[in-house]
Amino acid sequence: MKTILILTDFSENATCAAKAGLVLSSKLKTDLLLFNTYIDYATLPYESGGGWDVDDFSLRKQHSIQGLESLTEGLESIAVKLLEPAGHKPAVQFQASNCDLGMKVAEIIKAQNIELVVMGARSIHPDDPLPGADTSAVIKNTSRPVLVIPTNTDLYQIRKIIFATNFDESDLKAIRYLMKLGNLMNYQLHIIHVSKPGEDKMTAKEQAFKEQLELLNYQGLNYRKVNGKDLVARLNELTAEDGPAILAFLHQQLSFMIRLFSRSKTKAALARQRTALLIFPSKMSN
Template identity: 35%
Template structure:
């Protein structure tokens, strides 16, 4: 992982997410890129023509740059004394105009980003995942994992990570990614096969995934299954009962992911989800 990109709107929750992720950046031997986007068109009490528009754009960019600089200084203080060996994370920042969703893919590619961090705006990380358009735009356009950190959540002692899979072959990429991450952060990986009662699993894919898990042969990896109609609620309860510090989902643009996170059935079930959530794109290489 070369760079962790932290998206910020300078809210309290965004600052918390950035500082929380900064504590693990030295362990991941990753630099930090702070990013803020400002409005793609100015909001003025009275529109008076070209010059006002230019001045407003300059003001927004200067304000964004100043706040990013202040946050970068704060993150350097957070990481002071945490650095691993000779590695000292660099902290840089950028701001841009327009939609995050439209810009995210280019930013990730240009800066060799391996992880995107964003703070949730409610008390529920997954609730913001479902209803927060900015977060969904980031997830839909991201080619790397997206970490959503709710208020008050911490990641300094990451002991157990729960990965929910649906027996798709692309889940192997997510498993491999988390195994590598676990070598750096030293957590136990709990792989959970989630299936709906009305969904038949493909036996070929099922055998391929299980054989891959069995072939790993590591003591810090476990496997279990949950099945039912209210899968999300059961998964949420599992994380609580098993003291998971991080829930990981694989994002399929169609199919299982959209079925599992149907807006009409999951809002109440996920209302008390307070642990960080990582979403890994199914097409991640």
């Protein structure tokens, strides 16, 4: 059986992400693996020439295990109330480690049959929804899709996934995954390409891409090319239409993600729309 890997630091966002992972595991018929890394390398005394603080190390490990046990119990309790009585109930396991987060995620994916990685939104700045170093490390080291969940996200309230495309061949692989998710969660798929004003003429690459989309035969899928001087601003407008959405794109568009989440107007929109991100590595494994 496949497993959804949930990364947690026991924050509010991470707890919301765990609930989202629970919902997806029921739909995808997977188990759950909770993971927490309990070492903050930047604060360890040996980084500045000191020795290991064994008591602090043990305390961190104990706190991690206790947090994972509590989260496991919480998810099992939530499953009774949130999931369909006759639906799939995932088995929940957990791991704690003092390893680098990105490297450990790669190790877990290699060792286990991971379907998806789910984590809460992180930020270097408390008031900024931009995912921080942990998110970047995970995305860099994963071969599976990564779902980044802001606080208060409710996957049952979402009705659409917006996928930003540049007509790359890898986009079609991601879209097929979105179709599977859309069928299970009753999501519409909006495939969007933002072109600059004056670039309305369809290229051969775009035409070939559209023909491939038509062959997919997904009832809730539609393709639109929209004009916009600013890619980020235009997609912000689209995600704000018709209620909450998931915004999806490929890993090589990470610079776009950073710009998307670094603007003050976007912060206000995200607070209302609770936008989740689904990020596909460009070399995603099956």
